[in-house]
Amino acid sequence: MLISVIGTGYLGAVHAVCMAELGYKVIGFDTDEHKIATFNKGEAPFFEPQFGSLLGRHLASKKVAFTTDAAQIADADVHFICVGTPQAADGFHANTEYIDASLENIIKYAKAGSFVVGKSTVPVGTARRLREELLQRRNGEIGLVWNPEFLREGFAVDDTLNPDRIVIGFEDEKDVARLKEVYRPIIDRGTPVLVTNLETAELVKVAANAFLATKISFINAMAEICEKVGGDVVSLADAIGHDSRIGRKFLNAGIGFGGGCLPKDIRAFQARANELGLDETLSFLKDIDAVNHRRRHRMVALTQMFIGEELKGKRICVLGAAFKPNSDDIRDSPALAIAKMLADKGAVISIFDPRALENVKKHFPTFEIAESAEAAAKDAEIVLHLTEWQEFRDLDPAKIGDVMKSKIIVDGRNALDLDKWRAAGFVAMGMARAAHA
Secondary structure, three states, X not given: OEEEEEOOXXXXXXXXXXXXXXXXXXXXXXXXXXXXXXXXXXXXXXXXXXXXXXXXXXXXXXXXXXXXXXXXXXXXXXXXXXXXXXXXXXXXXXXXXXXXXXXXXXXXXXXXXXXXXXXXXXXXXXXXXXXXXXXXXXXXXXXXXXXXXXXXXXXXXXXXXXXXXXXXXXOOHHHHHHHHHHOHHHHOOOOOEEEEEHXXXXXXXXHHHHHHHHHHHHHHHHHHHHHHHOOOHHHHHHHHHOOOOOOOOOOOOOOOOOOOOHHHHHHHHHHHHHHOOOOOXXXXXXXXXXXXXXXXXXXXXXXXXXXXXXXXXXXXXXXOOXXXXXXXXXXXXXXXXXXXXXXXXXXXXXXEOOOOHXXXXXXXXXXXXXXXXXXXXXXXXXXXXXXXXXXXXXXXXXXXXXXOOOOEEEEOOOOOOHHHHHHOOOEXXXXXXXXXX
């Protein structure tokens, strides 16, 4: 079986090498010539654990190849659409132009009897529109199912090869059977398969992201109350997390969520609801988004509380640039949003991240790039811990303190052992932590 993967961004590239790992021959298509050349040299343009080794192995075995020539998808039996759906420049709705371009290539080149598997996150109704286009222009000889992705950056390879569920939205039963055959090695391990209609499959991803964003913003709203009354948000989260109806995951208060999925997906979901005439149905997502952004401003306010309202010329050490650990993705990174707000107030930002520095250099050229946490902290008046890398948990506070102008640290992720930092002479504060925590 030959598989084409259309779109070789984060989702598509990972999916391509994972399909090769399952034993298939895979052709990855993208219009970005530089990206394709990078892949074909065996180089990963982004950091994702295990991805680089799989890429090298399957390029060598010739199970995977990458091209900018759309005609090379012509012999594929299955076409996975894995292109991005970024937030539109003129509003909250999703930009589906890459989805439409993918379909045009499929209509032009795909052989009769092949079928399309949509994995991109799209506004509900997109899959049915694409299916109708295929019916009209290819006379029903190409099938379509929708199979949303649930990848976590930093765990994407494992999430692809060992997912917690497979969702298939369909109109034709034979297409479901064909996709199940593609995923047979995964299904045979006991992975549950949920089969539903196209609209539900599309909603599964955006509903899951909206719920996760709700949990994160909920606990950050509780953090605002804890800060007002002297409560401890971590203890609060531990206590309510024991409730089996709630659970502890995604109840980590701090500076909020970011990345290329949650922010734009909750906005696109709300925009789609508005298009459907359901303006009030998802209006709560506005508040969730607002809470999320307030946490970033709270970190700026805490910084000024410690080192003064006037930040011009003051050196601030920022630990973390990626929106989450085990990734070099800086899209909508809370860490970088905070750093930029401080820089806009005149602060000198010295930043270190184990993986994301090359991306920071491209997009934030005024920041000072440090090669280590200690180098970033040199002569700084305060350290802001903004991405919870294990490397930062393992830092020696004494070494950091020795090079700083003043020993102050604010833990924006509530991930550090603050007692350890205090023992080294630091004024150490978390987000909505009680004085004893």
